[in-house]
Amino acid sequence: MNEKTKYPFxxxxxxxxxxxxxxxxxxxxxxxxxxxxxxxxxDFAVMQKALEKEIERNDCMRLRFIKKGxxxxxxxxxxxxxxxxxxxxxxxEQEAFFTxxxxxxxKCFKGEIFRIFFFNTFDGRCGIYINVIHLxxxxxxxxxxxxDLLKVYEALENGTEMPKPLGSYETTIKKELxxxxxxxxxxxxxxxxxxxxxxxGEPIWNGVMGPGPLDKTKEKKKNPDLRACGSFDPIHDKxxxxxxxxxxxxxxxxxxxxxxxxxxxxxxxxxxxxxxVGKINHRHDDTHFLVLSNRRKTVxxxxxxxxxxxxxxxxxxxPETLTFNEAVEKMKTLQGEIMRxxxxxxxxxxxxxxxxxxxxxxxxxxxxxxxWFPLEDDTMNGWEYEFHGYSIGHYVMPLYTYAMxxxxxxxxxxxxxxxxxxxxxxxxxxxxxxxxKALVMGCSNPDITLKEILDSID
Numbered sequence: 001m002n003e004k005t006k007y008p009f010x011x012x013x014x015x016x017x018x019x020x021x022x023x024x025x026x027x028x029x030x031x032x033x034x035x036x037x038x039x040x041x042x043d044f045a046v047m048q049k050a051l052e053k054e055i056e057r058n059d060c061m062r063l064r065f066i067k068k069g070x071x072x073x074x075x076x077x078x079x080x081x082x083x084x085x086x087x088x089x090x091x092x093e094q095e096a097f098f099t100x101x102x103x104x105x106x107k108c109f110k111g112e113i114f115r116i117f118f119f120n121t122f123d124g125r126c127g128i129y130i131n132v133i134h135l136x137x138x139x140x141x142x143x144x145x146x147x148d149l150l151k152v153y154e155a156l157e158n159g160t161e162m163p164k165p166l167g168s169y170e171t172t173i174k175k176e177l178x179x180x181x182x183x184x185x186x187x188x189x190x191x192x193x194x195x196x197x198x199x200x201g202e203p204i205w206n207g208v209m210g211p212g213p214l215d216k217t218k219e220k221k222k223n224p225d226l227r228a229c230g231s232f233d234p235i236h237d238k239x240x241x242x243x244x245x246x247x248x249x250x251x252x253x254x255x256x257x258x259x260x261x262x263x264x265x266x267x268x269x270x271x272x273x274x275x276x277v278g279k280i281n282h283r284h285d286d287t288h289f290l291v292l293s294n295r296r297k298t299v300x301x302x303x304x305x306x307x308x309x310x311x312x313x314x315x316x317x318x319p320e321t322l323t324f325n326e327a328v329e330k331m332k333t334l335q336g337e338i339m340r341x342x343x344x345x346x347x348x349x350x351x352x353x354x355x356x357x358x359x360x361x362x363x364x365x366x367x368x369x370x371x372w373f374p375l376e377d378d379t380m381n382g383w384e385y386e387f388h389g390y391s392i393g394h395y396v397m398p399l400y401t402y403a404m405x406x407x408x409x410x411x412x413x414x415x416x417x418x419x420x421x422x423x424x425x426x427x428x429x430x431x432x433x434x435x436x437k438a439l440v441m442g443c444s445n446p447d448i449t450l451k452e453i454l455d456s457i458d
Contacts, residue, residue: 004073006066009135010176011345012295012307016134017070018347019396024234026105026394032137033102033390035119035129036146038383042126043157044085044118050153051083051116053162057152058145060169060305063136067109072135074170086119094122095390101131102390108133138309139371139402140294143379145305150381167304176308179343189344193313194352196337202357203288203315205229206281207367208399208431209423214281231398232362236421241391244414244432250440251411257443265372266291267331268439269403269412273370274318276434279454288315290369290397293342311346311369312338313353320451324442327450369397373404384408389415398422434458 009017016030023029055061055078062075088094098117106112114132121127130145137145144166151163179185197203204227205214214229246254258268274287290311296302316334318327353359375387386408400417414435416428434457441453 004075006071006073007170007173008177009070009072010173010308011180011343011347012138012176012310013072013135014070015310015346016307019134022232022234023237023394023396026237028103028105028392029237029394029396030108030134031102031106031131031392032134032139032142033098033129033131033392034142035098035127035388035390036380037121037125037127037386037388038150038380039125040383042118042128042153044083044126046156047118047128047149047153048083050149050156052080053152053156054145054149055080057162057166058148058305059166060136060141060307061113061145063113063169063306064111065108065113065133065135072173080116083116083118086117088119088122091122094119098129098388098390101129103393104131106131106133108135134307136307137305138294138307139292139373140296140309141305141307143373143375144303146385147380150383154381164303167300167302169304169306171300172304172306172308176343180345186344186348189341190348190352192337192341193344193349194356197313197315197353197356200286200315200317202227203365204281204284204286205231205365205367206277206284206287207231207423208277208280208418209427210280211282213422228357228359228363228365230360230362231364231367233419233421234396237394237396237419238421239391239393239395239417239419240425241389242416242418242425242428244416245406245409246412246414246436248409248411250436251406251409253443254412254439255405255410257446261325261328263328263332264335265374265403265405266370267328267335268443269372269435270314270370271318271324271327271331271442272435272439273368273401273431274316275438275450275453276431276457278318279434279457280430283320283454285319286315286317288313288366290314290366292369292371293339295342310342312342313349313366314338318450320449320454322450323447324450324453325446328442328446367397368399368401371400371402373402375404375407377407379407391417395419430458 020030062078065072117129119127155162217229218226291314292309293312295308398419403414406413438453
């Protein structure tokens with residue numbers, strides 16, 4: 001038997017393992033539990049065969065991880081056994097079942113990479129659920145999995161040719177490791193981020209719970225000029241996932257603006273959140289979020305599974321004299337700059353930040369992470385679908401938010417995974433309400449100033 005090639009973890013995987021390492025008790029923090037529900041009737045016997053074929057096509061589903069030395073290799077073949085088919089009588093029963101599974105740790109260093117269920121919904125539709133370790137898939141990889149699985153299913157159902165092969169995650173791993181061994185490229189990316197932060201001085205901690213935590217830290221340390229606050233707490237990590245929907249009318253205003261101006265949801269939605277955070281933190285114009293970038297650039301990357309996502313430090317200063325349009329353009333320009341340097345390992349940036357500003361291991365100036373999920377009506381092979389995420393029950397940061405288009409209503413959907421020890425449901429309600437109000441105002445009248453928006457939100 002040939003010895004399998006073992007690869008070190010890529011920087012993106014090291015970031016995920018960093019989250020695992022510092023989650024002392026709750027290892028589900030690096031799982032992605034998600035489902036799609038479709039109106040079309042699914043023959044689950046055919047779907048079983050499609051899934052077996054998908055595992056052959058999608059190499060990240062054949063990954064295996066070794067804890068000692070953080071290594072990984074690809075199996076040639078993986079046997080999955082018969083996938084359970086669940087039938088639910090009520091929406092509550094369905095949600096409770098998948099939430100319970102979402103909070104059950106996947107033992108990735110003992111050969112378990114994912115759990116999958118097929119199901120009949122409480123309202124007569126069909127669904128597919130996956131709970132996968134983040135080391136093997138990020139959110140774009142999950143979307144690729146669902147999309148390709150449906151394509152394979154159709155090919156088997158209709159007796160037609162298999163869809164175009166997927167990309168190779170193994171190829172991507174090799175490319176990622178080549179970068180990390182290129183000292184010149186790594187140094188150039190480090191220089192960009194160091195200069196990017198130093199040009200505006202030390203950033204400031206602004207949280208969705210208001211200035212209370214930073215004010216308390218200033219008082220405790222007797223330092224009125226303190227700008228960083230302790231946001232790392234491996235003990236009090238209980239979290240809930242709150243989902244919010246936006247009316248089709250308000251969503252249309254925002255989405256029409258994005259389409260007309262060719263601006264990503266990453267820039268626009270995030271701007272609304274930043275305005276709220278600035279307003280409740282003494283109207284600070286300096287906000288620092290982490291934004292997940294999927295980093296898929298090549299054709300192979302865009303068509304493969306695996307995890308390539310990295311948390312990028314978006315620090316933006318938005319003077320109140322800017323118009324909404326000017327602020328969006330500033331966000332767009334920054335996005336372009338950061339994307340050119342998005343290979344730089346996040347863990348190294350954390351180390352750089354501590355060195356630059358003399359932070360302790362628990363201190364920092366960012367309090368939330370944001371993702372825009374680029375889901376479209378035709379994402380799942382053109383099938384009419386609903387996408388659902390589930391609460392993992394605990395999290396390593398105070399807040400992770402994501403937003404996406406609702407493929408059924410055409411509106412916008414938001415989700416907030418927040419630690420209950422530090423952020424209340426009232427904080428989330430206020431964030432949602434002010435974000436929407438700011439976005440509707442700005443997208444309706446792009447020449448309005450940020451000052452006018454800030455004066456109008458609560």
